[in-house]
Amino acid sequence: xxxxxxxxxxxxxxxxxxxxxxxxxxxxxxxxxxxxxxxxxxxxxxxxxxxxxxxxxxxxxxxxxxxxxxxxxxxxxxxxxxxxxxxxxxxxxxxxxxxxxxxxxxxxxxxxxxxxxxxxxxxxxxxxxxxxxxxxxxxxxxxxxxxxxxxxxxxxxxxxxxxxxxxxxxxxxxxxxxxxxxxxxxxxxxxxxxxxxxxxxxxxxxxxxxxxxxxxxxxxxxxxxxxxxxxxxxxxxxxxxxxxxxxxxxxxxxxxxxxxxxxxxxxxxxxxxxxxxxxxxxxxxxxxxxx
Amino acid sequence: xxxxxxxxxxxxxxxxxxxxxxxxxxxxxxxxxxxxxxxxxxxxxxxxxxxxxxxxxxxxxxxxxxxxxxxxxxxxxxxxxxxxxxxxxxxxxxxxxxxxxxxxxxxxxxxxxxxxxxxxxxxxxxxxxxxxxxxxxxxxxxxxxxxxxxxxxxxxxxxxxxxxxxxxxxxxxxxxxxxxxxxxxxxxxxxxxxxxxxxxxxxxxxxxxxxxxxxxxxxxxxxxxxxxxxxxxxxxxxxxxxxxxxxxxxxxxxxxxxxxxxxxxxxxxxxxxxxxxxxxxxxxxxxxxxxxxxxxxxxxxxxxxxxxxxxxxxxxxxxxxxxxxxxxxxx
Numbered sequence: 001x002x003x004x005x006x007x008x009x010x011x012x013x014x015x016x017x018x019x020x021x022x023x024x025x026x027x028x029x030x031x032x033x034x035x036x037x038x039x040x041x042x043x044x045x046x047x048x049x050x051x052x053x054x055x056x057x058x059x060x061x062x063x064x065x066x067x068x069x070x071x072x073x074x075x076x077x078x079x080x081x082x083x084x085x086x087x088x089x090x091x092x093x094x095x096x097x098x099x100x101x102x103x104x105x106x107x108x109x110x111x112x113x114x115x116x117x118x119x120x121x122x123x124x125x126x127x128x129x130x131x132x133x134x135x136x137x138x139x140x141x142x143x144x145x146x147x148x149x150x151x152x153x154x155x156x157x158x159x160x161x162x163x164x165x166x167x168x169x170x171x172x173x174x175x176x177x178x179x180x181x182x183x184x185x186x187x188x189x190x191x192x193x194x195x196x197x198x199x200x201x202x203x204x205x206x207x208x209x210x211x212x213x214x215x216x217x218x219x220x221x222x223x224x225x226x227x228x229x230x231x232x233x234x235x236x237x238x239x240x241x242x243x244x245x246x247x248x249x250x251x252x253x254x255x256x257x258x259x260x261x262x263x264x265x266x267x268x269x270x271x272x273x274x275x276x277x278x279x280x281x282x283x284x285x286x287x288x289x290x291x
Numbered sequence: 292x293x294x295x296x297x298x299x300x301x302x303x304x305x306x307x308x309x310x311x312x313x314x315x316x317x318x319x320x321x322x323x324x325x326x327x328x329x330x331x332x333x334x335x336x337x338x339x340x341x342x343x344x345x346x347x348x349x350x351x352x353x354x355x356x357x358x359x360x361x362x363x364x365x366x367x368x369x370x371x372x373x374x375x376x377x378x379x380x381x382x383x384x385x386x387x388x389x390x391x392x393x394x395x396x397x398x399x400x401x402x403x404x405x406x407x408x409x410x411x412x413x414x415x416x417x418x419x420x421x422x423x424x425x426x427x428x429x430x431x432x433x434x435x436x437x438x439x440x441x442x443x444x445x446x447x448x449x450x451x452x453x454x455x456x457x458x459x460x461x462x463x464x465x466x467x468x469x470x471x472x473x474x475x476x477x478x479x480x481x482x483x484x485x486x487x488x489x490x491x492x493x494x495x496x497x498x499x500x501x502x503x504x505x506x507x508x509x510x511x512x513x514x515x516x517x518x519x520x521x522x523x524x525x526x527x528x529x530x531x532x533x534x535x536x537x538x539x540x541x542x543x544x545x546x547x548x549x550x551x552x553x554x555x556x557x558x559x560x561x562x563x564x565x566x567x568x569x570x571x572x573x574x575x576x577x578x579x580x581x582x583x584x585x586x587x588x589x590x591x592x593x594x595x596x597x598x599x600x601x602x603x604x605x606x607x608x609x610x611x612x613x614x615x616x617x618x619x620x621x622x
Binding site: 090208220222225226238 | 621
């Protein structure tokens with residue numbers, strides 16, 4: 001993609017998500033991911049309307065007129081965005097491909113993080129880590145992160161979530177909030193997920209497409225596995241096959257959710273056929289309630 | 292018999308493997324990318340998938356049928372007319388009692404003269420093409436066993452059914468020649484030939500051999516004469532009071548008369564003392580009477596392309612309909 005197009009795309013996402021980030025879940029995000037506590041910042045003169053509870057009586061007595069203590073919430077969170085760019089994301093039957101949606105999700109997270117003055121880092125991975133941007137603050141940095149996410153060309157088609165988590169553990173010594181944005185079509189990552197969640201706060205952003213859950217009746221179709229390249233002729237007119245597929249996928253998704261839950265990982269269920277705002281809000285509220 | 296009028300068009304059949312290759316390549320070129328096929332593993336697939344895979348094969352089959360229809364398959368079973376201008380040959384065979392003499396051998400076995408004659412004449416008939424041949428059998432009387440014909444099958448079967456004594460016991464060479472002449476005289480053919488085979492002396496009949504030869508000459512008929520029998524004495528198998536035994540009798544062959552007949556009519560006289568000699572003689576006659584035959588053979592061919600084209604069209608139709616309805620594949 002040309003630089004200009006990328007910029008245009010970022011701007012579009014920015015405009016679209018600005019309202020979202022600043023208004024709809026401005027507070028939600030902050031309360032969902034709180035820092036370690038309140039930190040004293042300064043003492044200033046009382047203005048009418050300030051909370052009487054905050055008045056610092058010692059200073060008031062010494063100075064002769066009222067002063068209040070001002071606290072600042074200690075945030076300084078580190079947000080790590082782990083974005084899966086494997087080929088299984090090159091699929092989507094609604095408005096967007098799953099990979100495009102992942103990129104947009106990453107952008108939204110980055111914008112939300114920068115608004116709350118958090119550090120944002122990026123790990124782009126397929127079956128290996130393809131790109132790493134260390135966490136930093138600042139608007140310019142966020143734009144760079146988003147640009148990288150959008151313009152990245154995957155070098156491999158496969159997925160290895162474990163490799164990405166392992167990399168995260170090695171590069172990120174401090175506790176971070178890790179958004180793992182993936183469709184989780186991978187194997188043998190459960191153990192590392194559990195280990196990583198001990199050190200960091202892992203949030204699974206599960207991207208899926210309705211066709212992965214249920215097949216439409218379109219007759220015979222030749223399908224190609226996006227990651228492995230295998231092809232398969234499938235007769236979707238066969239009701240038996242469709243229901244069997246539905247059951248199998250249902251089982252798989254349930255198992256995955258169960259695994260997340262048992263590992264203590266929060267999951268954001270993002271689908272290509274539904275607006276992600278709802279899923280995000282639901283997720284933030286859930287976090288808020290728990291904290 | 293089925294043949295192709297334009298068999299070179301069958302070269303186009305090489306298209307079929309190429310087509311199969313193309314279909315096979317094409318089958319892999321368009322498909323829908325799906326995130327993961329893991330879920331399909333272990334699912335039971337329906338039978339229509341099999342038919343879907345058969346479709347390209349059907350198309351190739353259609354191509355085969357069309358190319359074969361293009362090459363114009365014909366059945367030429369009906370032969371209507373064969374006009375030949377060969378020679379007319381009357382085989383004149385002696386079946387008198389003396390043909391029973393066992394002075395010939397066939398495959399190292401002693402057999403009577405008639406059997407040897409049958410064998411050799413059989414080979415002679417097989418060697419000819421497009422010549423009309425007939426057969427006259429004589430002994431005491433002479434009669435036509437088979438009129439002139441091109442149907443050698445019939446002739447051979449008549450030859451096979453010859454028996455000694457079927458026309459009597461004595462020898463009427465004159466009558467035999469006369470019968471042959473009667474059969475040949477009215478025909479307009481380039482060459483008329485009688486091959487007279489005998490082993491005895493004219494001792495009966497109303498026409499003398501010399502007269503008969505004259506008639507033959509008048510009718511422009513060539514007579515080849517063959518005298519059969521060893522020199523001296525020949526063994527005969529005779530049933531007597533003491534069982535079967537060989538009796539030697541003197542061979543009574545009237546060579547002078549035969550020579551005269553041949554000479555008069557422009558033929559040749561041969562003497563066969565054994566099987567090999569007899570064979571050689573017939574081979575010689577065969578060579579002498581070789582003619583260039585113009586064969587006009589009218590074959591009526593029935594065009595059979597419909598039997599290829601119609602099933603081909605039906606298959607094609609079925610393939611197209613199926614490929615676009617029940618077995619339609621996306622993309």
